[in-house]
Amino acid sequence: TAGKAITCKAAVALAPKQPLSIETIIVDPPKAGEVRVRVIANALCHTDVYTWEGSDPEGLFPCILGHEAGAIVESVGEGVSSVKPGDHVVPCYTPQCNEPDCIFCRSPKTNLCPRIRGTQGKGLMPDGTTRFKRADGTPLYHFMGCSTFSEYTVLAAISCAKVHTAAPLEKMCLLGCGVSTGWGAVWNTCKVENGASVAVFGCGAVGLSVIQAAKLSGASRIIAIDLNPQKFTAARAFGATDFVNPKDIEGPIQQHIIKMTQWGVDYSFDCTGNTEVMRAALECAHRGWGTSCVIGVAASGKEISTRPFQLVTGRKWVGTAFGGWKSRSDVPKLVERYLDGELEVDAYITHTFKGVGATNDAFEALHGGDCLRAVVVY
Numbered sequence: 001t002a003g004k005a006i007t008c009k010a011a012v013a014l015a016p017k018q019p020l021s022i023e024t025i026i027v028d029p030p031k032a033g034e035v036r037v038r039v040i041a042n043a044l045c046h047t048d049v050y051t052w053e054g055s056d057p058e059g060l061f062p063c064i065l066g067h068e069a070g071a072i073v074e075s076v077g078e079g080v081s082s083v084k085p086g087d088h089v090v091p092c093y094t095p096q097c098n099e100p101d102c103i104f105c106r107s108p109k110t111n112l113c114p115r116i117r118g119t120q121g122k123g124l125m126p127d128g129t130t131r132f133k134r135a136d137g138t139p140l141y142h143f144m145g146c147s148t149f150s151e152y153t154v155l156a157a158i159s160c161a162k163v164h165t166a167a168p169l170e171k172m173c174l175l176g177c178g179v180s181t182g183w184g185a186v187w188n189t190c191k192v193e194n195g196a197s198v199a200v201f202g203c204g205a206v207g208l209s210v211i212q213a214a215k216l217s218g219a220s221r222i223i224a225i226d227l228n229p230q231k232f233t234a235a236r237a238f239g240a241t242d243f244v245n246p247k248d249i250e251g252p253i254q255q256h257i258i259k260m261t262q263w264g265v266d267y268s269f270d271c272t273g274n275t276e277v278m279r280a281a282l283e284c285a286h287r288g289w290g291t292s293c294v295i296g297v298a299a300s301g302k303e304i305s306t307r308p309f310q311l312v313t314g315r316k317w318v319g320t321a322f323g324g325w326k327s328r329s330d331v332p333k334l335v336e337r338y339l340d341g342e343l344e345v346d347a348y349i350t351h352t353f354k355g356v357g358a359t360n361d362a363f364e365a366l367h368g369g370d371c372l373r374a375v376v377v378y
């Protein structure tokens, strides 16, 4: 098939909030610096739902959503030597160009390589065009440099993390976003230390992976906060020690957490995307040194606020994208740690579906309240 267009099935987002249209699309061959992959499995992340709902200022329609996947390289474009047909890859929305002139890739302080960010945010491949069209020839936008709700997709080679073939791609898809993000927020962004106290707002897959990583870092107290008490079972299993449902308490949640801990927590994490929750998370951080990390993605137009006094008195407000992991160097290492039995991933998968045509069912499952990750195996 190399060099030829492929006809395959995809779940197409034609407009916000409309069920995805399961249809046959045409996927063009990869151009220079690009890779065409066969998607093996795809997990839904809340960010897919958020964009589908029309909440992302960069959301473009019609498009192919999806960014948490495991895939196998089908063909490569001119000049690509980092991967070859048959390689197993995890597509990563944060690329890593590793060019000598990329001050971001050179710096140990960040993973935010900007090489293709401009076109990625416009739903296009790096050359400013799309590789997808509907059967009638209408072009389709890409999404987050991944667009994995399709049996085949085209990625920039710098977005492909090559992983060990022994690792099951129907599990490793989770390392393409949510679970890696929570781990990295704890280990890279905040560097939570032994004995620390932690508050986690929102116990979906992202919040739970924060809890899992905090426990592995030796946190002494891990407070899980969620409006849905069903989430506390998994939170406990991953290492949370305290559980708070904001619906069950009097007054603001930040005051409640401060009462529980005397001065607040050493680290707090927003894993909800709600800007009021982000404020509460900052304000329950410890006087003098508490750090609060924004992970959740807020809807278009939303802004955060707090009294500057909260920062003057020593709290820090930070944020993370993909947990600070440098995608092509770090994701393969996380996969190795999974293979070594060091990092649990399977427990996040609460629902499994078969075929890209089931993507709408997976969306429904994610809305159900008892779902952490729904994986669609293609």
Ligand code: NAD
Pocket (backbone or CB within 6 Å): 045, 046, 047, 050, 177, 178, 181, 201, 202, 203, 204, 205, 206, 207, 225, 226, 227, 228, 231, 246, 271, 272, 273, 274, 277, 294, 295, 296, 297, 298, 320, 321, 322, 323, 372
């Ligand atoms: P999810 O929907 O599975 O989980 C969110 C959880 O928050 C749910 O359990 C929900 O009940 C809970 N919640 C909602 N409102 C709450 C409130 N007011 N107080 C307490 N709990 C509340 O989502 P997810 O896939 O785990 O993603 C979490 C967030 O992280 C989303 O905003 C997503 O877009 C974002 N995200 C960011 C990154 C990043 O790199 N920064 C990566 C992945 C996901």
Ligand code: AHE
Pocket (backbone or CB within 6 Å): 045, 046, 047, 048, 056, 057, 058, 117, 177, 178, 297, 320, 321, 322
């Ligand atoms: N496009 C949006 C924001 C979306 C956003 O913040 N995305 C997160 C990843 S969410 C993964 O599930 C992110 O890391 N962004 C960094 C980046 O470069 O996109 C907007 O507000 O415009």
Ligand code: ZN
Pocket (backbone or CB within 6 Å): 045, 046, 047, 048, 067, 068, 177, 178
């Ligand atoms: Zn995501």
